[in-house]
Amino acid sequence: xxxxxxxLFSSPTNAALTIAALYLLWVVIPPFVDWALIDxxxxxxxxxxCAGGGACWVFIKQRLPQFIYGLYPESERGRVDLAFAILIVxxxxxFVPRFPAKRWxxxxxxxxxxxxxxxxxxxxxxxxxxVPTNQWGGLMLTLIVxxxxxxxxxxxxxxxxxxxxxxxxxxxxxxxxxxxxxxGVPLITVLFMASVMFPLFLPEGMNFNKLLxxxxxxxLFSSAYMAEVVRGGLQAIPRGQYEAAxxxxxxxxxxxxxxxxxxxLRIVIPGIVxxxxxxxxxxxxxxxxxxxxxxxxxQAAATDPNxxxxxxxxxxxxxxxxxxxxxxxxxxxxxxxxxx
Amino acid sequence: xxxxxxxxxxSKWYGKFQALRNVSLSVAxxxxxxxxxxxxxxxxxxxxxxxxxxxxxxxRIVVDGIELTSDLKRIERVRAETGMVFQSFxxxxxxxxxxxxCLAPVHVKKMSRAEAEAIARRYLERVxxxxxxxxxxxxxxxxxxxxxxxxxxxxxxPKIMLFDEPTSALDPEMIKEVLDVMVxxxxxxxxxxxxxxxxxxxxxxADRVVFMDAGEIVEVAPPEExxxxxxxERTRRFLSQIL
Numbered sequence: 283x284x285x286x287x288x289x290l291f292s293s294p295t296n297a298a299l300t301i302a303a304l305y306l307l308w309v310v311i312p313p314f315v316d317w318a319l320i321d322x323x324x325x326x327x328x329x330x331x332c333a334g335g336g337a338c339w340v341f342i343k344q345r346l347p348q349f350i351y352g353l354y355p356e357s358e359r360g361r362v363d364l365a366f367a368i369l370i371v372x373x374x375x376x377f378v379p380r381f382p383a384k385r386w387x388x389x390x391x392x393x394x395x396x397x398x399x400x401x402x403x404x405x406x407x408x409x410x411x412x413v414p415t416n417q418w419g420g421l422m423l424t425l426i427v428x429x430x431x432x433x434x435x436x437x438x439x440x441x442x443x444x445x446x447x448x449x450x451x452x453x454x455x456x457x458x459x460x461x462x463x464x465x466g467v468p469l470i471t472v473l474f475m476a477s478v479m480f481p482l483f484l485p486e487g488m489n490f491n492k493l494l495x496x497x498x499x500x501x502l503f504s505s506a507y508m509a510e511v512v513r514g515g516l517q518a519i520p521r522g523q524y525e526a527a528x529x530x531x532x533x534x535x536x537x538x539x540x541x542x543x544x545x546x547l548r549i550v551i552p553g554i555v556x557x558x559x560x561x562x563x564x565x566x567x568x569x570x571x572x573x574x575x576x577x578x579x580x581q582a583a584a585t586d587p588n589x590x591x592x593x594x595x596x597x598x599x600x601x602x603x604x605x606x607x608x609x610x611x612x613x614x615x616x617x618x619x620x621x622x
Numbered sequence: 623x624x625x626x627x628x629x630x631x632x633s634k635w636y637g638k639f640q641a642l643r644n645v646s647l648s649v650a651x652x653x654x655x656x657x658x659x660x661x662x663x664x665x666x667x668x669x670x671x672x673x674x675x676x677x678x679x680x681x682r683i684v685v686d687g688i689e690l691t692s693d694l695k696r697i698e699r700v701r702a703e704t705g706m707v708f709q710s711f712x713x714x715x716x717x718x719x720x721x722x723x724c725l726a727p728v729h730v731k732k733m734s735r736a737e738a739e740a741i742a743r744r745y746l747e748r749v750x751x752x753x754x755x756x757x758x759x760x761x762x763x764x765x766x767x768x769x770x771x772x773x774x775x776x777x778x779x780p781k782i783m784l785f786d787e788p789t790s791a792l793d794p795e796m797i798k799e800v801l802d803v804m805v806x807x808x809x810x811x812x813x814x815x816x817x818x819x820x821x822x823x824x825x826x827x828a829d830r831v832v833f834m835d836a837g838e839i840v841e842v843a844p845p846e847e848x849x850x851x852x853x854x855e856r857t858r859r860f861l862s863q864i865l
Contacts, residue, residue, distance in 0.1 A: 525675050526712035526771075530726035530778060531702040533694075540725060544716050 318598070329589060341592040342599050345583045349599075352419015352574055358411055362422050365402040369395065369429075377614070392433065415493040419574040421603070423493075427500060427565040427575065432558050434501035439508025440547075444538060446509065447516055457509070464506030469567055472499045477571035496568050504561045511553035515546030555615035559608045576600065625684075626651045626782060626813055627672060632681035634667060641667045642678065643837040651781075654814045656824040656845075659834035660860060665817045668834070669784045672815065673704045686781060702730060705775025709787040711767045713759035719746070719770050720755040723777045731778065738777070745773035749803050765796030769803055776807075783807065785816040821865060825849060833857045 291297040321336025324343065332338035342349075351359050372391055375381040403426070406412030418426070445457030464472070476499035477492055519542050527537040547554070569578040580600050584593035625648035634642040641664045649655055657665045670676040671683060674690050674697045683690045685700045714722050723742035727733040733741075746752045749769035751762075759767055768788055775783060785804070789797045801823050808814055808827040818824070824831050824845055831848040833841045833856075841848070841857045849865075852858050 520712075522708060522710050522712035523714065526706075526708065526714070528675060529673055529701060529704070529706035529708075530774070531698055531730040532726060533698060536729050540729060541714055545714075548716065 329592075332592075337595050337598070338592050339595065341583075341589050341595050345580075345589070348420060348583060349576060349579050350421045352423055352579055353417040354413060354419065354422065355411070355417065358405070358413055361402045361405065361410065365399045366422075366425070368398065396430075396433075415491055418493065420579045421576040423568075423573060424565050424576040427497060427568060427573075428562045430497050431500045431504055431561050431565070434497075435504040435508045435557070435561065436554065438501065438505035440512050440543065442505060442509035443512035443516060446513055460502075461506045461509050464503050465510070469500070469503050469564055470570055472503045473567060473571050475499065492571065493573060496571060496573060500561070500565070500568075504557060504564075507557050507560070508554065511550050511557055512546065514553060515548075515550035516542065518549050519546055551615055551619050555611060559611055562608060562611070563604060576603065625649055626653075626686050627815070628682070628684040629668070629672070630682040630684075632668075632671065632678045632683060634664075634671065634676065634678045634680075641837050642671070644681070645834075645837075645839055646681075647832065647839060647842070649782075649813065649815060651813055652811045653829045654808050654812075654827050655816065655830055655832060656828040657815065657817045657832045657834060658819060658821070658824065658860075659840075662836075663834040664837040665832075665834045666786050667837075669706075669786050669815055669817055672782075672784055673701050673706055675706075702778060703780055704782045704784055705772075705778060705780035706784045707768070707771050707775055707786065707788045709790050711759070711764070711771045711791070713767055713771055713774070715759050718756055718758055719751075719762070722759065722770060723774050726774070726778050741777055742773070745776045746770075748776070748806070749773045750799070763796060764792045765799045768792065768796075768800045772800075772803055772807070782813045782815065785814065785818065787817050787819070789818065789820055819864060821849070833860065835860070 290300040316336065318337050321334065322339055323332045323334070323336060324339045325331060326340050327344060328340070329338065331340050347356070347359075351362060354362060369391075372387060372395060375387055376384060376391075381387075401407070402410075403418065404413060404415070442457045442461055445453045446461065448454045448457070473496055476495040480495060523541055523545070524537060527541045532540065565575055566577045568575050569581070574582060577600050580596040581593075583589060584596045627647070627649040629645060629647045632642055632645045633640065643664075645664070645668060647655075647668075657668065659665050667676055671678045671690075672685060674683075677692075678690075686703055688696050688700050690696060690700060713719075714725070717725065720739065720742055723745065724735065724738040727738040727741060728735055731738075743752060743755065746755055749772055751766055751769055754762060754766060754770070759770065762770065772783075772788075788804070789800050792800060797820070801820060804814075804816070804823065805827055814827075816823075816828075828845050830842055831845050832839055833848070833852075833854070835856050841852060841854045843852070848857070849861065852861060
């Protein structure tokens with residue numbers, strides 16, 4: 283009782299706010315729970331199973347494989363599972379503090395794994411059927427875009443941040459120009475450039491994959507933001523650290539790699555994670571250039587004549603999945619911060 | 623014997639402010655030099671020019687036969703032969719004491735980790751804190767941190783040690799433990815250039831005391847002479863203020 287009094291009803295204004303908040307919750311939550319859980323339909327295989335009021339999760343259930351794999355041929359989906367399974371097994375030790383040989387695992391993930399994954403996804407050799415990228419889609423595509431974006435933008439962002447601090451005027455100018463250009467335009471513009479404008483500049487007959495172009499566009503775009511985040515960390519490192527490293531005979535790259543960056547990156551973990559989360563959600567913009575990511579697949583499914591009218595379920599499901607991913611990233615970063 | 627450090631007619635400006643005015647000083651191998659002077663006299667700038675943390679604009683600085691120019695290779699060679707100890711320690715806070723000591727031997731001298739660790743432990747022994755090897759700098763007292771910093775510089779097996787006010791950031795009770803280590807180092811025959819206000823230290827170990835004021839070397843003399851019979855009026859005024 284005293285807790286209630288102290289925290290919720292300590293003054294007339296607070297009491298009014300508390301009551302208003304409770305009323306709002308009362309208006310929103312019970313109907314949502316009714317809709318999403320109590321009156322919901324989950325059994326069955328078609329829209330006929332969804333007579334009556336509640337949410338029709340049958341729609342999600344029936345279309346889930348497409349939401350996950352897009353139009354990837356059903357017979358080949360095991361390859362996608364395998365690729366993500368390898369990723370999870372290989373990356374898991376990195377989340378264990380003080381696991382040995384992390385450096386080698388990191389090298390594997392950055393250098394070898396993309397080749398393996400690219401091979402598994404694309405196929406076309408060793409008896410694997412070729413699956414062109416326009417059949418990739420759903421959550422699989424979302425993860426491919428997000429993970430390559432993250433894996434690419436962090437190192438690139440670090441390079442641009444170092445470039446911006448460089449004493450060499452040409453490198454500094456290029457870095458500043460790149461960062462300010464990328465930060466000054468919306469991601470949609472970059473994606474349009476990558477998918478529509480860029481091919482116009484290429485000689486006739488030469489073309490490279492639309493997905494690849496989008497990946498590069500997103501990577502460059504988010505590396506500009508990453509560069510600014512990392513720069514904040516670099517500026518927090520006292521001059522004395524650079525001087526001590528120099529006095530010991532460490533050159534520029536060793537000073538940065540061994541002394542400055544380990545400290546700077548640790549400081550900006552929250553900023554890096556923030557960028558990663560933003561990037562994860564921005565991947566939905568690839569829909570604009572005709573790639574069907576997770577959200578794109580859901581939207582497409584909602585316009586299927588068999589399932590018209592169930593877009594709400596689709597969007598709620600999409601929101602829940604995006605939230606789970608982003609929240610996990612955020613929680614992990616908090617454990618990282620507290621560990622240091 | 624030929625000089626190991628030769629500073630010849632060196633001047634340096636920060637913008638319009640002239641920090642060093644035509645400074646010349648030559649240091650013989652195994653010689654211990656103490657530089658003192660009021661703040662802003664250019665004494666820190668001078669030692670920091672010797673390993674090119676600061677760039678001089680006029681004159682010549684030659685360290686162990688290598689003239690300091692903008693050539694990075696030469697600068698790195700000079701730095702590999704000169705250890706430096708800073709007023710604010712500048713240990714690497716993200717590395718353990720042992721890793722602080724091993725970093726440069728492993729990455730600059732390409733020593734094996736085991737070899738570097740053995741050397742690191744030997745020097746920690748010499749600065750009397752072998753038991754702190756696995757702690758992080760933030761867990762140590764100021765005096766201990768400064769001794770780790772000295773050990774870190776020694777691990778590179780330098781021919782010359784530069785000290786830039788090594789005790790100025792320390793609480794009084796910790797000054798002695800650091801000075802003791804420096805005295806031991808001096809007795810072992812290390813070439814030392816030391817910016818410090820510790821006149822007792824100067825008296826005990828210095829071969830020559832250099833007094834600087836307003837960017838110039840005003841007086842250079844052996845300690846007895848310097849403290850008992852200073853020639854310059856400016857030296858006398860300085861000594862009367864600090865003694």
